[in-house]
Amino acid sequence: MIGEEQKQLRKDWLEYLTKMPTDAFLDLAKIYLGEIRTPFNKQRLQEQLSIFLHDETNRKNIKSLLSPNDIKILALIHLTGGVSEKQIGGFFTSGKISHSLKEHIVNLEERLLIFRRSDSNGDFFSLNPLLQETIEPLLTKDALIPRPVSTVSCAAGDFFLTPGFLAAYVSFVLGHEDLCKADGTPKKKAVRDFALIYSKEDAESDSAERILKDITSAFMNLNLIKDNNGKSEIDWTKLERFAQMEETHQYAYLCASLSCPAVSRRGLQTNAQLLLDTISMIPQGGYTRKSILQAAVLASTGKNKSVAAAGPSRFESLMAETKGETERTNPMDMMDRLFDGAVSLGLLHQTGKDENGEKIFEPSDFLAGKTTGAAEEKNVVSIDAGFSVTVMPGLSLGELLPLMKCLDISHFDVAAEYELSRSSVMRAFDLGCTPKEITNLLDSHSSYELPQNLHVAVEDWYNSYSSAMLYHGYVLKLSERNAVIAEKNPSLAPHIVTHLAPGVLLLDFANDDEASSVISKAGIDAVGKVQSVGAKTVVPPLPPLKTAARIRENPQQEIQPADDYNKIIEEMHKYLDSLSLEDDAKEKLSERIDRHVIVNSSQLTAASIRFELTEAFAMDYAGKIHVAESAIQENKLLEIEIEDEKIIQGMPVGLEKKSGNATVTLAFDDGQPNREILLSSAVRVKKIRAKIIW
Known part of the structure; x- marks a missing residue:
């Protein structure tokens, strides 16, 4: 049964043929159907083309004649749901589309494998629905982005994000209020302390500085750390919300904020989602950087998309109009910016090099599905008599954060070592913790009963702390009678x-509205307007991401051209040689065979050829102008021979006629500047097709 999408594709295919200019349609029909008698019925010819494409022998030969580069372009179109010519060029050449690649696309159109469609964003290519079922098995991700063959292996880096690392970093920041300089970079003392805690030797001080700088920048860009008169402070409200996100989503946001800090919240979400979706497409064995950027195209388009791309805001639309931008940011460019941050934060690590010396990267274990987040075993804390605390892996960031309020990091490795000291516990009191909350928290995660002297020490420290206290909050003054009632009121007591x-x-009210509401519910009268500096701005949490659910392919499927690839071409040439045709006709039909347009010997007839002037010589000035004009119209190369010079090949981009002469302008793929050539000086001018090599 044909689905709605296929019905629409077939409808668009017929519409494409119907709207094709009559001359172009007749030329195309002649290639496959031979001589066309006039008057002709366009609808009938469309039906005959469909019959030709439904023939099993023809379908088999069309599939067999697909080259590796054919399959790559078709796979890109298939896996993305449709791409424009410019997007094809960006994917394969990372820049301006070459003439040979343009010619290859035209060749696929001529072979009826693809056709042009349009939507509100412009023209794009789709697979011919009549051939899709035949060629679809070949159009895999591995065919489009081949897996690299590793020739040099290397050990994965020793740094990667974990809940334990992020929690230890929070403890480090709490112990280093003077963490950053005025420009936001870590101070030298902080870098030295960080290197000692994270076992980074002096020879690796650059590594310690880079890690500290990057993770601090990521936290600051997400506003998890804020500057308060030169001191670095944790924004606990935002950090606790952040810690409730899935582990992979936390790391994606940290990478996005490090790599692309100057973006809106929606832009941050888009970048983080692109990172997750792209990394989920990396197979076992990894990808090179170029392949990862190409995978970003698949992750962000068509059927591969986890999140529908949000349309531009009014401001973004106005900015785009101002700059003359009409297309959205290229996902390859976005991933290019995200890539270095992903490597720096350990989301991607190098595992080797391919045969060309390109580095190969694989995702960290947590992104590869080798970890499952928090473990079921929660008793991961051990405390000795000297109040040294060891925290083993197993807790989530959300579970670790309360512990960080009262612990100072001393050494970080697989297991993190902390100190419970007077200053760290005093800090916890400043953050609103009570002695009972601290001991209960440690006890809930401890494998053994807490040392008795720890309970005594925490109580002693609290007595010292509470001997002089500075409060900030809402103060309620009541009569003696109302005070007794208020303490027992279920609305007010908490x-x-x-x-x-x-x-x-x-009282601990968050704002005036909450204060007024609770007081009203408590039934306390005669409370006037709350005297306050005003309510704090409530910042919403980061937008949620979608976890990429695609399964990484394993093992790689080797797709090779059919065994009879060369056999078909050889048989067609042999059959053509046996025919009694003019040399010009044989030359044109031979060219069609080499371009894989001929899939059935019935196409090898003189009636299928439209003879035209493709070459002009010396004194045939009008002929040379005609050849140049037709090459420009048909987007074909010009081959110009000038006496005492090498033959020049280029794409004609302009023709200027002057009295007694004409100048043609040629453009080149190899970066040469455009060249103007006087046609009167040309010994020969020939219109040719570009070679399909890119």
Whole structure:
């Protein structure tokens, strides 16, 4: 049963043939059907073309004649759901599309493998629905982006993001309020301390500085760390929200914020999602950087997309109009910016080099599905009598953050070592923790009972801490009678932080609205307007991402051209040689065989050829102008021979006629500047097709 998508494709295919100019349609029909009698019925000819393409022998030969580069272009069109000519050029050449690649696309159109469609974004190519079922098995991701063959192996880097590392970094920041210089980069003392904690020797100080700089930049760009009068402070509200996200989503956001800091929240989400989707497409054995950038195209388009791309905002649209930009950011460019950040943060690591010396990268274990996040075993903390705390892997970032409020990182490896000290516990008190909360938290994750002297020490430190305290919050002053009632009121009691004096309570309301609402529910009258500096701005959490669910292909499927690839071509040439045809006709039909347009010997007839002037010599000035004009119209190369010079081949991009002469302008793929040539000086001018080599 044909689905709706296939029905629409077939409808668009017939519309493509119907709208084709009559001369072009007749030329195409003659290639496959031979002589066309006039008057002709266009609809009938379309039906005959369909019959030709449904013939099993023809379909088999069409499939057999597909070259590796044919398959690559067709796979790109198939896997993305349709791409423009410019996008094809960007994918394969990372720049301006070459003349040979343009010619290859035209050749695939001529062979009826693809056709042009249009939508609101412009023209794009789709597979011919009549041939899609035949060629689809060949159009795999491995055919489009071949897996590299590793010739040199290397060990994976020793740095990668984990919940334990992020938690230890938070503890490090809490112990280094003077972490950064005025420009946001870490100070030298902080770098030295970081290197000692993370076992980075002096020879690797650059590595320690880079890691600290990058992770600090990522946290700051996400506003998880803020500057308060020269001191680095954790924004606990934002960090705790961040920690509730999936582990992979946390790392994607950190990488996106490091690599592309000056973007909107929506842009940050788009970049993080692109990173996740692209990395999910990397197979076992890895990809080179170029292949990863190409995989980003597949991850961001058509059927591979995890998230529908948001349309540009009004501001972005206006900016695009100002700059003359009409297309969205290229996913290859976006991934190019994300790539270095992904390597720096350990999301991608080098595993070797291919035969060309290009580095091969694979995702870290957590992105490859080799870890599952938090372990079921939560008793991962051990504390000795000297209050040294060892935390083994197993807890999520959200579970580790409360511990970081009262612990100072001393050494980080597979297991992290911390110190529970007077200063670290005092800091926890500043962050709103009580002695009971601290001991209960440690006890809940400890494998053994807490040392008794730890309970005593925490209580002693709290007594010292509470001997003089500075509060910030909402103060409620009540009469003696109302104070007794308020303490037992179920609406108000949970918000009481402490008693400042008889009838004077410190409350933990987040804003004036909450204060007024709770007081009203508690039934306390005669409370006037709240005296406050105003409510704090509530920043929404980061937009959620979608986890890439695609399964990484394994093993690689080797797709090779059919065994009878050369046999078909040889048989066609042999049959053509046996025919009694003019030399010009044989030359044109031989060219068609080499271009894989001929799939059946019935196409080898003189009636299928339209004879035209393709070459002019010396004094045939009008002929040379005609050849140049037709080459420009048909987007074909010109081959110009000038006496005492090498033959010149280029794409004609302009023809200027002047009295008594004409000048043709040629453009070149190899970066040469355009060249103007006087046709009167040309010994020979020939219109040719570009070679399909790119």
